[in-house]
Amino acid sequence: NAGVTQTPKFRILKIGQSMTLQCTQDMNHNYMYWYRQDPGMGLKLIYYSVGAGITDKGEVPNGYNVSRSTTEDFPLRLELAAPSQTSVYFCASTTSGRGTGELFFGEGSRLTVL
Amino acid sequence: EDKVVQSPLSLVVHEGDTVTLNCSYEVTNFRSLLWYKQEKKAPTFLFMLTSSGIEKKSGRLSSILDKKELFSILNITATQTGDSAVYLCAVVRSSNTGKLIFGQGTTLQVKP
Numbered sequence A: 001n002a003g004v005t006q007t008p009k010f011r012i013l014k015i016g017q018s019m020t021l022q023c024t025q026d027m028n029h030n031y032m033y034w035y036r037q038d039p040g041m042g043l044k045l046i047y048y049s050v051g052a053g054i055t056d057k058g059e060v061p062n063g064y065n066v067s068r069s070t071t072e073d074f075p076l077r078l079e080l081a082a083p084s085q086t087s088v089y090f091c092a093s094t095t096s097g098r099g100t101g102e103l104f105f106g107e108g109s110r111l112t113v114l
Numbered sequence B: 001e002d003k004v005v006q007s008p009l010s011l012v013v014h015e016g017d018t019v020t021l022n023c024s025y026e027v028t029n030f031r032s033l034l035w036y037k038q039e040k041k042a043p044t045f046l047f048m049l050t051s052s053g054i055e056k057k058s059g060r061l062s063s064i065l066d067k068k069e070l071f072s073i074l075n076i077t078a079t080q081t082g083d084s085a086v087y088l089c090a091v092v093r094s095s096n097t098g099k100l101i102f103g104q105g106t107t108l109q110v111k112p
Helices: none
Strands: A004-007 A010-013 A019-025 A031-037 A043-051 A054-057 A064-066 A076-078 A087-094 A109-113 B003-007 B010-014 B019-026 B030-038 B043-049 B056-058 B061-066 B071-076 B085-093 B100-102 B106-111
Touching (some): A019 A031, A019 A109, B003 B085
Parallel strands (some): B010 B106
Antiparallel strands (some): A031 A043, B030 B043
């Protein structure tokens, strides 16, 4: 019963490097999200997707890109990493876009940019 | 601009105390409000509230929504050290995206 799986769990990047955070879910959910959580703060939406082939920006999309080629996978790409992107990243999914179902979260990926 | 505000931001109590966490919101086209508990890792789901005045209850935790005054409370009775966590409130708008708008969270520490 995997649910939402994120990799890697931890990563240290140098300024200017790029990387991809992987997210996959096995619940056949159409709706997927990437959030970031800074210390002492709630979660901010980066990007979201309502189905394969469809993505859209959230509150804080700058410096990130996403793709959704399959229902299961929703990778988040960081281009030209900056210290401001040091954060914990959560991928999440849900079955309904109408706000009638709970959001299922991955375990999180802690990223440090030095 | 949509806004979800939680109070207090942090709270320290002793085992056995009862705590009340608050969540107020200003969101257009409100659909539902969710409470999550976060212990070091990913948030775990507690409650979803869509109707005013109907209490949701799970063991020592309960929550209620007031759609007229635009707030929700989360009560924890007879607190235990295992209740120590960040409690997050989030609101969903009536759209077909399912996006959640989160509050800052309340950090609860329960001392033995």
